[in-house]
Amino acid sequence: MDAGTTTQDWDVVIVGAGPVGGHTANLLSTRGHRVLLLEEHNEIGRPFQCAGLVTPNAMKQVGLYETILEEVDGALIHGPSGTLVPVGTDGTVRTYVVCRKLFDEAVVKQAMVSGATLWLNSKPISAEAHSQGVDLIITREGKEITISTKLLIGCDGAHSWTRRFFKMGRPKELMVGFQTEVVGYQYRKRWLEMYSGSEIAPGFFAWVIPSGNDSCRIGLWSTADRLDGRSIEECYANLLDHPLWKERFAGIKETARYCGPVPSGMIRKAYKNRVLLIGDAAGMAKPTTGGGIGPGFEQINGIVDRLSTAIGQNLLSEDELKSIAKSHFEKMRKEQNRARSLRNLLVSDCEDEELDSHFEQFAKPEVIELINAIGDIEKPVPLGMALLKKVPAFRKLALKAGMKMIFS
Ligand SMILES: Cc1cc2nc3c(=O)[nH]c(=O)nc-3n(C[C@H](O)[C@H](O)[C@H](O)COP(=O)(O)OP(=O)(O)OC[C@H]3O[C@@H](n4cnc5c(N)ncnc54)[C@H](O)[C@@H]3O)c2cc1C
Secondary structure: OOHHHOOOOEEEEEEOOOHHHHHHHHHHHHOOOOEEEEOOOOOOOOOOOOOOEEOHHHHHHHOOHHHEEEEEOEEEEEOOOOOEEEEEOOOOOOEEEEOHHHHHHHHHHHHHHOOOEEEOOEEEEEEEEOOOOEEEEEEEOOEEEEEEEEEEEEOOOOOOHHHHHOOOOOOOEEEEEEEEEEEOOOOOOOEEEEEOOOOOOOOOOEEEEEOOOOEEEEEEEEOHHHHOOOOHHHHHHHHHOOOOOHHHHOOOEEEEEEEEEEEEOOOOOOEEOOEEEOHHHHOEOOOOOOOOHHHHHHHHHOOHHHHHHHHHHOOOOHHHHHHHHHHHHHHHHHHHHHHHHHHHHHHHOOOHHHHHHHHHHHOOHHHHHHHHHHOOOOOHHHHHHHHHHHOHHHHHHHHHHOHHHHHO
């Protein structure tokens, strides 16, 4: 039989109708493929665990400007002892804050308008990949059914069933994020704030992000080893009670709270015979910010044309998927690794005292100018490298880390 004429129920089954699953479904159904999206919940966009930051570049890919709650021009970044580093320029949008529920729903709607089918209350329970496709047993509305597809794509988030079922490894880091939604925080319009220090967000940072109608999202993230037995809620309480900043938080009223994982560090091989992983399932969140929507979009955008041709020809073996995905995925993985090394060097592996001395450098007018000129939320590596090269106090750090690892 000609591989291209094999009959499977679907060309592509995507597990997970989050933003990355929805966007992937849209790109593939726009190219004429029969796409089925499986979502285990009975609605899109719930539960929601996200600060809602979407970069202008990621937003451009989906054009969902109606889901924006706030525009953000910059960040007021506080060092452990209070040194303030303002990054950004009034009137120049650096990022958007979206309503994740509306955003996810709208991304999935785009896929459906392009012809994709969505099954809610549906999830896979078993799968077998063979030379012509993947046979899947799924539950749909509580009933077991069998379907077949040429290609299975796991967009099923941090704890991906697809990744675990096909034994595709684990992301390098799994951060834990915690967030509340509050009213009553006095913030500077169009600016978000970041707070650092080992009592608040060991190795990482806490944030306050305006989210429309005078409400804000207050959150923090870290890793289990850095929390060292403390709960993330304890760190949140430390932020609200911090001697330097507690007055700012005194009048807040909490309206919601949630906690979720942030997987960062792309798995070695996000492809196997007839199986691909995209987005959080593959560990795509940025090590510097935790943002996962933009990198998930970039991961699929970089391969979609060649993938579409391969789906049309039903040439989707591991070797074929490797030749489509490897160089793009490797490039992204390398970039993530470099960003992580720079993050560790400048922030995550520093005691508070060292971090304070870094903040003193960051706060110098010529360094702020450099940050504003080169800083890009999406591509932090050029800025990190410029800081190491151009700020004399940081040069010794570059040597400590081994220039080779960072500049390779
Ligand atoms: C506190 C916090 C704040 C964050 N803030 C930001 C931010 O500001 N900006 C940003 O870009 N990112 C942020 N992130 C990360 C962001 O939420 C994720 O990177 C992003 O949601 C990844 O999208 P995804 O589609 O890959 O996965 P998900 O959004 O996790 O979507 C996966 C979907 O798959 C479904 N699913 C899971 N398993 C199955 C299954 N077995 N069968 C069927 N369906 C299944 C889920 O229900 C879900 O709908 C944050 C994360 C946390 C925890």
